[in-house]
Amino acid sequence: MMWTAALWNEYSVGLVIAFTCALTGFAALTIERDDLHKLLLIDLVETASLAVVALIGTDLAEALILPGLVVGIAELLALSQIYLTKEELQHYKVKRLNIEVMMISPAPIIISTILVMYGIILSGFTGGGVAGLGIVFYFMSRSFTGNFHVLEIASGISWALWVASFFVFMFLPEWWYLALMGAAVGILLKVITKMSLVGAMWGEPE
Amino acid sequence: MNEIGGTPLFFLEFGDIVVYFTPFTLTLFLLALVFTVFVLISRPERQIDIAFGADAFYAKVISLPELRFRRFMSIACGLACMGAMVTGDVFDFTLLVSLVGICNVGIVAAVKSRHVQNAAYQYGLVALAGTVPLFSAAAMVAATTGTLSMIELAKDAVAIPLAARALLVLGVMGEGMAPFYAAKAEMFRAPGAPYVIMCSLSSLLIFLRVAEVILLL
Amino acid sequence: MIIQKISRILSNFDNILPVFAAACAVMSIITLLTLPFVYSENQLYPKQIVPGSSLNPYDRGGPPFTQVEIQSQYPGNSPTAGYVTTYLTPFSLFLSQQTLYMGTTIVAHPGGILDEILYNTRGLDTVFEPTILFIAFAIAAYIFRREEHK
Known part of the structure; x- marks a missing residue:
């Protein structure tokens, strides 16, 4: 049974709901004067646009949501960093998880390792998220203040791997299996490194 | 077929996304390309402030990392612009336009001045809010x-x-941010042409292209 | 006079977001007024629900390493489209034979319809998406580092 046939009427109803949400958000943005609240409200409005994308109701919709979501997250990341410098909040000391047991016991390492390994088994975008979470957790418990050049290089290489896989898909389609694995590993590394870098970009610990 | 930009000269096929060049989009593409090359080879100009009440002036020095970063952002912006000029897919176009938007924010945000940072933040918010109508439009076209x-x-x-x-x-x-040129003057106070010009040129180019897209649809 | 007033409001960059948000709000109202839209029946990559399948919302048929027909825009441009859709890693193949809930996690494994769209047929989109993330990250990292070195 084709699912699309049932959506004829539901599509317009869905649009009414999504655009009402967007309208509410935009109306709030019109009167909001506080910079931080503006950022939060825009993040809220972004959700309405994802709802409009989801309303296509096909597999294509799911594939379009991912880029839409990432654009929102990416800009949010850059803007919050600009906000920090603009308001000169950079030099506030950051509170870490000051749990004494966690600082010395091997538990965080074990949990992080499990998460990273599970993420690698999952692979792809979700796997990257899980493994990245493991590394963030490790940084949080150990107040890690090393340099992140290795992570940054890994992030760049994974991006290149991704683009290389794309070209294999486009110009050597008979090698699709290689390209699939390249893309899966590329996105895994990319998400892990990006998440762990964000987790580490906190500033000086207390 | 509606050929508002002229007969397509050639197609580049990437699966579902077909990049095509018409005389109109090719012109815009070359313009973006030439300007990106200019950005690549040019040295930034230094902002000269005249000291008030004295026969003197001082030049603001731009640090090497800042120069490199802004040049990187400008080149990225130029490449995104080239992509937005020739892409033949509505969703791809919206993605590239948001890439242009975030590069513009990056070019401005690199300047180490509170005033400019404030402006960059406000523009960044507008660029982020702009993705909402963009993606909604692409989704509505698809549906x-x-x-x-x-x-x-x-x-x-x-x-x-x-x-x-x-x-x-x-x-x-x-x-x-094409209609907000009045406010853009604020950003021109920031040192470092030709990078700031890249913001304006990319705005102009994506606006020319969206006019074509609208007439095409 | 009016132009003068408008340009004075716009020249203050604090007012740009409220003005743009107001424009978006007006546009949302206009969109609401022009509803309903006709939903096109002829969609690309339609969703299929196969009751009882362990890969459920994402079951597009076929064992791994066979090609299924998917409704892409230009099938001629992706001659191997359909192989990625059916692919399951050995681990996920094992899972799908054991449990009915594989479908909810298939997004995380290499292979499947979403990977087909994201990597293969609409791969260019997905190349730009990490590029945007990369640029945004470069901005954040640059600003963060600059403050740190002060």
Whole structure:
């Protein structure tokens, strides 16, 4: 049974709901004067646009949501960093998880390792998220203040791997299996490194 | 087929996304390319402030990392612009336009001045808000016509809601900030042409392109 | 006079977001007024629900390493489209034979319809998406580092 046939009427109803949400958000943005609240409200409005994308109701919709979501997250990341410098909040000391047991016991390492390994088994975008979470957790418990050049290089290489896989898909389609694995590993590394870098970009610990 | 930009000269096929060059888009593409090369080879100009009440002036020095970063952002912006000029897919176009928007924010945000940072933040918020109408427009085109390819959309009488076109234009306005040139003067106080010019040129180019897209649909 | 007033409002960058948000709000109202839209029946990559399948919302048929027909825009441009859709890693193949809930996690494994769209047929989109993330990250990292070195 084709699912699309049932959506004829539901599509317009869905649009009414999504655009009402967007309208509410935009109306709030019109009167909001506080910079931080503006950022939060825009993040809220972004959700309405994802709802409009989801309303296509096909597999294509799911594939379009991912880029839409990432654009929102990416800009949010850059803007919050600009906000920090603009308001000169950079030099506030950051509170870490000051749990004494966690600082010395091997538990965080074990949990992080499990998460990273599970993420690698999952692979792809979700796997990257899980493994990245493991590394963030490790940084949080150990107040890690090393340099992140290795992570940054890994992030760049994974991006290149991704683009290389794309070209294999486009110009050597008979090698699709290689390209699939390249893309899966590329996105895994990319998400892990990006998440762990964000987790580490906190500033000086207390 | 509706050929508002002229007969397509050649197609580059990337799966579902077909990049095509018409005389119109090729011109815009070359313009973006030439300017990107200029950015690549030029040295930034230094801002000269005249000291008030004295026969003296001082030049603001731009640090090497800042120069490199802004040049990187400008080149990225130029490449995104080139992509936005020639892409033949509505969703791809919206993605590239948001890439142009974020590069513009990056070019400005690198300047180490509180005033400029404040302006960059406000522009960044507008660029982020602009993605809402952009993606909504692309999604509405896909849902009402069943395709995202501009070639297919130009072919026959496919009915696209007027609201979708208007949302697309509004989104590009937000990303390109084209109508806000008055306020852009604030940013021109920031040192470092030709990088700031890249913001304006990219806004202009994506606006020219969206006009074509709207007429094409 | 009016132009003068408008340009004075716009020249203050604090007012740009409220003005743009107001424009978006007006546009949302206009969109609401022009509803309903006709939903096109002829969609690309339609969703299929196969009751009882362990890969459920994402079951597009076929064992791994066979090609299924998927409704892409230009099938001629992706001659191997359909192989990625059916692919399951050995681990996920094992899972799908054991449990009915594989479908909810298939997004995380290499292979499947979403990977087909994201990597293969609409791969260019997905190349730009990490590029945007990369640029945004470069901005954040640059600003963060600059403050740190002060």
